[in-house]
Each structure stands twice: as structure tokens, then as C-alpha cells.
Amino acid sequence: MADVNLTGVSKTFGEDIALENLTMTVPDGSFVVLLGPTGAGKTTTLRMVSGLDKPDSGSVSIGGQDMSGMTPAQRDVAMVFQQYSLYPHLSVRENLEFPLKSPVLRTPKPEIDRKVGEVAEVLQISHKLDNKATELSGGEMQRVSIGRALVRNPSVYLMDEPLSSLDAKLRSDLRVELKSIQANSGATLLYVTHDQIEAMTMATHVGVLDNGRLVQFGSPREIYENPVSVYAASRLGQPRINVLPAEIFGGAPASAKTIGLRPEHIVQGEGEDSMVKRVEHLGDQTRLHLSFKDQELITVTDAHTQLKHGDIVKIRPENPYYFDAAGARVA
Structure with a gap:
């Protein structure tokens, strides 16, 4: 795994400022949650790290290596989106195998079988491996989507509100599973949400974003007990401050x-x-x-x-x- 450093990263889309001089370190092995409302710059930050978008200024490094000019495939990151993004004509097993069969990874067949079996067991979808993706429930589809990232063992996992479309019980179950997986594997995970419960229960660190600016970074408890502003204070706590x-x-x-x-x-x-x-x-x-x-x-x-x-x-x-x-x- 690796740390992630964003230094002075700015990004605009036309006249809209998505990120403004964002400087932040995601420590190696941490579970960092980016918290803020729609338009705060959370997803744009993920896209900067993944290489899907390029910053107008500033730099991104992963594991101490500058990512300038490197494609998403070269960055060794795995991204989970809000929508499932599965291949509907493939089985669960084939969906999980797909990233391991890429020319970049060239994973041997025995290793593919082992990784798919381990991840399927952790996510409790072993009995669904031979089902088509279209035969799954919404929660099962999202488990497969998360599993497709987990099989890769990348330097960094990037997750963009992966639980927001699930019902309350599934969200609760997957919160526990994701935190357990991250803690046991020592993975570096950068996670986007507007849900403060996810931030409080899963994160080792929380980055509070407001209109593209990082207003506070620290542990959930630190931000809850010692907010730097009304805005930061209002991001955590139920009922709201x-x-x-x-x-x-x-x-x-x-x-x-x-x-x-x-x-x-x-x-x-x-x-x-x-x-x-x-x-x-x-x-x-x-x-x-x-x-x-x-x-x-x-x-x-x-x-x-x-x-x-x-x-x-x-x-x-x-x-x-x-x-x-x-x-x-x-x-």
C-alpha cells in the first residue's frame, strides 16, 4: 500500500471552481473519508488521484512518486463508483476475474481463482459466483462491484459513495465489512460520502471539504469535539449541532x-x-x-x-x- 499526497491542487470547469489549492496527505494504511455536500469537491478529488482528470495546477503523488503524466492504469488504483458498473452479460465470477485478466496484471489462473474465492467469501457472495450479474439484488451487485476492486490489491482504493443507493440495513452491514476489510488488510482507502454516519464509523481520518477547499482534516473524534468552524461542526453529529x-x-x-x-x-x-x-x-x-x-x-x-x-x-x-x-x- 502507499500514501497519497495532494499538493496545491486546483481544478476549474469553466467558471466553476471544483478544487482550490487543496493540500492533503492520505497516510499509508489509513481510511480517509472526504465529507461534504454536493459540489464540495469530493468526487473531483478522487478523479485527481485516479488520473481520470488532470489538475490545472498542483501535483499528486502516490507512494512518493509524482503521478504527472501517468494514466489511470499506471497509477495502480482501484475505483468503486456509486453505480454498480458491472458487465451484465458476465457471471459474478467473470466480473470478479475481469480486472485480474488485464494485460497489465497478467495474473496466473490459480492466483485468479484464489483471489476470487477469498473476496467472494469475505463479501458473502460465494454462492452467487455462477449467477449472471442481472440475477442479483442491488446489495449483491454492489458487493460484486466492491469485490472487483478488492481482488486487485492496488496501492490505493478509491470509493465514490458506494453505499448511497442501498437500503439502510445493507448500508449498515457493508459499513462493518468495509471497515473490517480495510483494517485487516492495511489498505489505503480514500472514500467519498455526504453521510456523516459513514464518516464517524469507518474513518481513521476525515477531510471536510467546502466549495473545493479543505477546511479541516483529522480524526472523526477530533473534528466532532474540536471543530474549527460552524461549517465543520455541522458536518458531524446527529442530531446536528x-x-x-x-x-x-x-x-x-x-x-x-x-x-x-x-x-x-x-x-x-x-x-x-x-x-x-x-x-x-x-x-x-x-x-x-x-x-x-x-x-x-x-x-x-x-x-x-x-x-x-x-x-x-x-x-x-x-x-x-x-x-x-x-x-x-x-x-
Whole structure:
């Protein structure tokens, strides 16, 4: 496996800035998730690394080697797309074998059989190897798509929202499988998503992108507990961080424009009165939608709470974040 370094990478499409001076290191053996909304530059970053697109400026290196002028095939990367991209006329086995039979790899037949068998077992599709791709469910198709990348053992795996089209249970199952595969193999994996749960549960590092700029890079816990801005804070956490006027509770720093409160930053049972607007029972927890001084906020409480619409709950902040008018964190 290998590390990936992007240095000052910029890319525009017409008048649209896709990436702006992006500098980032994907450490060898890490699971890096690029997080951000549509248009943040996530997929463009993958395309820079894979060689499908060329940067207007800056450089990309893999394993210490500059990738300038190198084709996707020469870069030894494997990419998994959001859509399955399988060959429908081929069986599952033939789809998995296909990349190993390329003239570049020239893998011997016994080695192909071994790798296909191992990957099929890990992804729990061994019993489907002789089925046509068109006979599979959506989840099985995506497992084959992921497996086609895994059989190659490339320097870097690139995955572009591979789980977004699956149902909730399959997404959950494949999150566990992908993280396990990456951890056990020591693979370097760069993964794109807008799903914060995928970022929190799978990533060793998260890169938060905003309009083509990298605004924060670190572990999921670091970004959750120490965000550099309102934008970064809003990328992780469920329910989302509450952003309110800075002086709503008093005692804010002079330069603060807003206060950020995660659910655990809201202490219940003491402080000032708020009114329950809505109660969401989610099984393992209950979300409270509160109205406080004409502001709406969400927190969590005991799963078996008896609170209901119209009840009064005292609240106060604890260890809040403060942000200035530009959204940057105030110390």
C-alpha cells in the first residue's frame, strides 16, 4: 500500500471552481473519508488521484512518486463508483476475474481463482459466483462491484459513495465489512460520502471539504469535539449541532456571533425555561425539540421520558462552542 499526497491542487470547469489549492496527505494504511455536500469537491478529488482528470495546477503523488503524466492504469488504483458498473452479460465470477485478466496484471489462473474465492467469501457472495450479474439484488451487485476492486490489491482504493443507493440495513452491514476489510488488510482507502454516519464509523481520518477547499482534516473524534468552524461542526453529529445567537444564554466572548451546542452540551433540569415543541421516540434515545427565547433547538433525553408537547424543561449550556461572524471558531 502507499500514501497519497495532494499538493496545491486546483481544478476549474469553466467558471466553476471544483478544487482550490487543496493540500492533503492520505497516510499509508489509513481510511480517509472526504465529507461534504454536493459540489464540495469530493468526487473531483478522487478523479485527481485516479488520473481520470488532470489538475490545472498542483501535483499528486502516490507512494512518493509524482503521478504527472501517468494514466489511470499506471497509477495502480482501484475505483468503486456509486453505480454498480458491472458487465451484465458476465457471471459474478467473470466480473470478479475481469480486472485480474488485464494485460497489465497478467495474473496466473490459480492466483485468479484464489483471489476470487477469498473476496467472494469475505463479501458473502460465494454462492452467487455462477449467477449472471442481472440475477442479483442491488446489495449483491454492489458487493460484486466492491469485490472487483478488492481482488486487485492496488496501492490505493478509491470509493465514490458506494453505499448511497442501498437500503439502510445493507448500508449498515457493508459499513462493518468495509471497515473490517480495510483494517485487516492495511489498505489505503480514500472514500467519498455526504453521510456523516459513514464518516464517524469507518474513518481513521476525515477531510471536510467546502466549495473545493479543505477546511479541516483529522480524526472523526477530533473534528466532532474540536471543530474549527460552524461549517465543520455541522458536518458531524446527529442530531446536528444547534447554532443560536451568541448572547442567548449570556457570558459569550466579545467577538462571538453565534453559540454552537451539541446535544451533550445542553444540561437539562437546571437553568432557564424552554418549552417542548415535539418529542421523537427513536428506541434507544428520545429527541426533544425545544423552543427557547424564540429559538428552536434539538437535544436528546432518556429513551423512556414522559415529557410531551407543551411541557417546560429547564436548560443551560455546558462547554459550548462560540463562532465569529465569519463562522470561525472563537477560542
